[in-house]
Amino acid sequence: MQPADIAAQDRLIVALDLPGVTEAEAMIARLGDSVSFYKIGYQLAYAGGLPLAQQLAKSGKKVFVDLKLHDIGNTVARGVESVAKLGATFLTVHAYPQTMKAAVEARAGSGLKILAVTVLTSYDDGDLHAAGYRLNVSDLVEARAQQAQVLGVDGLVSSPEEAAALRKIVGHQMHLVTPGIRPAGAATGDQKRIMTPARAIAAGADYLVVGRPVTEAADPKAAADAIQAEIEQALA
Numbered sequence: 001m002q003p004a005d006i007a008a009q010d011r012l013i014v015a016l017d018l019p020g021v022t023e024a025e026a027m028i029a030r031l032g033d034s035v036s037f038y039k040i041g042y043q044l045a046y047a048g049g050l051p052l053a054q055q056l057a058k059s060g061k062k063v064f065v066d067l068k069l070h071d072i073g074n075t076v077a078r079g080v081e082s083v084a085k086l087g088a089t090f091l092t093v094h095a096y097p098q099t100m101k102a103a104v105e106a107r108a109g110s111g112l113k114i115l116a117v118t119v120l121t122s123y124d125d126g127d128l129h130a131a132g133y134r135l136n137v138s139d140l141v142e143a144r145a146q147q148a149q150v151l152g153v154d155g156l157v158s159s160p161e162e163a164a165a166l167r168k169i170v171g172h173q174m175h176l177v178t179p180g181i182r183p184a185g186a187a188t189g190d191q192k193r194i195m196t197p198a199r200a201i202a203a204g205a206d207y208l209v210v211g212r213p214v215t216e217a218a219d220p221k222a223a224a225d226a227i228q229a230e231i232e233q234a235l236a
């Protein structure tokens with residue numbers, strides 16, 4: 001799918017990083033028609049969130065299952081097959097060649113798309129060096145993007161800071177999904193590589209993943225609407 005084909009409203013993915021299904025359902029009800037794409041990650045998935053993912057997909061919402069898989073190939077493949085049955089649109093794996101290869105093979109024939117997480121948005125060069133890497137963030141993101149493209153991965157997760165460079169490498173063949181989104185004035189929290197929604201879209205991001213700036217806002221629907229308006233303006 002080319003970026004131009006993505007409905008503007010689907011470009012905002014709200015991360016349901018909430019303690020349980022009750023809280024998630026309340027948030028989904030509050031957000032109503034403002035949000036069409038939800039992400040279910042560690043916190044909610046381990047608290048009964050996977051049946052909710054299936055239910056949301058059946059109800060017509062799009063779902064991103066963010067499990068950031070990374071294990072031996074066989075285990076990754078079997079996990080991907082299970083997630084494919086939920087009706088989700090996206091599933092994350094870490095961008096290691098064995099892991100990406102197993103995930104891509106296992107999703108064949110399903111509607112599930114595999115996203116490779118390049119370098120987490122909470123990492124800077126110092127964090128990478130502390131973890132034993134010699135490359136800096138931008139070089140490792142680009143190297144992993146090239147490997148992901150060769151392996152047939154459907155999309156990349158990176159900071160919007162890398163989006164323009166990644167677009168040059170992968171063209172429009174891969175989805176660029178960017179967390180690390182902070183509307184002007186929003187608290188940074190533990191994110192280190194951040195951009196506003198408008199700048200992320202201008203840099204070439206297809207999808208923006210936003211958690212706390214929406215879910216912890218006094219009025220989550222107003223916060224989501226403001227981000228949607230910023231996205232639409234940036235696309236115009």
Ligand SMILES: O=C(O)c1cc(=O)[nH]c(=O)n1[C@@H]1O[C@H](COP(=O)(O)O)[C@@H](O)[C@H]1O
Pocket residue numbers: 015017041066092117119120121122157158159179180181189191209210211212213
């Ligand atoms: O895979 C992700 O979605 C992800 C990758 C990454 O590099 N950084 C990152 O923040 N995320 C997720 O994106 C969401 C960002 O949440 P906020 O920082 O609250 O907006 C969280 O659910 C993270 O798990």
